[in-house]
Amino acid sequence: MLRDFGVWALCAQILGWAGVYRLLLVVGGAVSVMDDRAKIPLQFGELTGDDVGEYCVLRPDADPQVIRRRLFDGHQCLIARSEDGEMVANLWFGSGRIKVDFAGCYIEPRSKCMYLYDEYVAEHYRGLGVAGGLETYRNQYLQEQGIILVVGAVWPGNHISLNRTRKRDYPELGSVSAWKIFGWTHSRLSLRDNGYPPLIQAAYSSKDGSRALPIERLEGAGVKRPA
Numbered sequence: 001m002l003r004d005f006g007v008w009a010l011c012a013q014i015l016g017w018a019g020v021y022r023l024l025l026v027v028g029g030a031v032s033v034m035d036d037r038a039k040i041p042l043q044f045g046e047l048t049g050d051d052v053g054e055y056c057v058l059r060p061d062a063d064p065q066v067i068r069r070r071l072f073d074g075h076q077c078l079i080a081r082s083e084d085g086e087m088v089a090n091l092w093f094g095s096g097r098i099k100v101d102f103a104g105c106y107i108e109p110r111s112k113c114m115y116l117y118d119e120y121v122a123e124h125y126r127g128l129g130v131a132g133g134l135e136t137y138r139n140q141y142l143q144e145q146g147i148i149l150v151v152g153a154v155w156p157g158n159h160i161s162l163n164r165t166r167k168r169d170y171p172e173l174g175s176v177s178a179w180k181i182f183g184w185t186h187s188r189l190s191l192r193d194n195g196y197p198p199l200i201q202a203a204y205s206s207k208d209g210s211r212a213l214p215i216e217r218l219e220g221a222g223v224k225r226p227a
């Protein structure tokens with residue numbers, strides 16, 4: 001952690017444990033055609049309200065009400081099932097005003113851009129390329145919906161996820177962060193343009209962090225739109 005992200009990342013982690021500061025790296029890029037295949041046979045599909053009970057078996061920490069709320073708000077969750085029908089992986093995406101749970105603030109991806117979040121593979125199915133298989137299905141699904149850009153937010157210490165996003169040409173574009181002091185949330189978004197000074201910056205302070213940080217003009221932030 002210290003080697004890869006420096007002293008500031010270590011401080012951010014300590015402040016995060018104390019519940020005062022949360023930092024996530026924003027990664028993203030064009031929705032490309034992928035051809036990653038898992039090492040096991042999988043069936044893909046979309047989560048519906050009927051699957052919420054089963055989803056909570058895969059994700060025991062999930063609150064069924066929150067999951068139903070996400071679906072009600074129009075967020076979509078794609079799932080992978082093993083050959084015998086067990087739900088083994090999921091990923092979520094949505095647009096419009098979305099809460100970044102870990103940071104406790106809101107972002108708002110615009111202009112045919114989706115926010116990807118809460119990707120998960122059951123522990124005993126990890127290392128088998130399940131996430132790549134599901135992402136291949138997701139990108140095809142998003143392209144059919146006319147979505148051209150995606151962004152996600154990754155905890156700086158999540159090396160597995162960061163390695164995966166780098167390999168898939170989803171560079172780190174910047175960060176989203178939130179300070180929580182005396183009941184107030186100061187949230188901040190900054191996106192770089194290939195090493196130049198931040199192109200997009202937004203920062204808001206509010207009692208509940210409810211004002212959304214807009215994510216737009218991403219093609220200037222090092223993200224190329226597909227030809």
Ligand SMILES: CC(C)(COP(=O)(O)OP(=O)(O)OC[C@H]1O[C@@H](n2cnc3c(N)ncnc32)[C@H](O)[C@@H]1OP(=O)(O)O)[C@@H](O)C(=O)NCCC(=O)NCCS
Pocket residue numbers: 118119120121122123125126127128129130131132153154155158160161163164
């Ligand atoms: C990140 C995650 C979705 C990757 O799913 P996956 O299907 O295991 O992905 P892969 O099969 O491509 O494996 C990814 C890496 O994990 C490593 N790995 C292998 N076996 C593993 C195991 N039993 N447990 C964990 N990781 C393992 C692989 O070696 C691979 O490393 P590599 O990229 O250097 O080859 C999964 O690890 C996960 O659900 N993690 C917890 C939730 C999370 O962090 N979500 C992302 C939030 S941004």
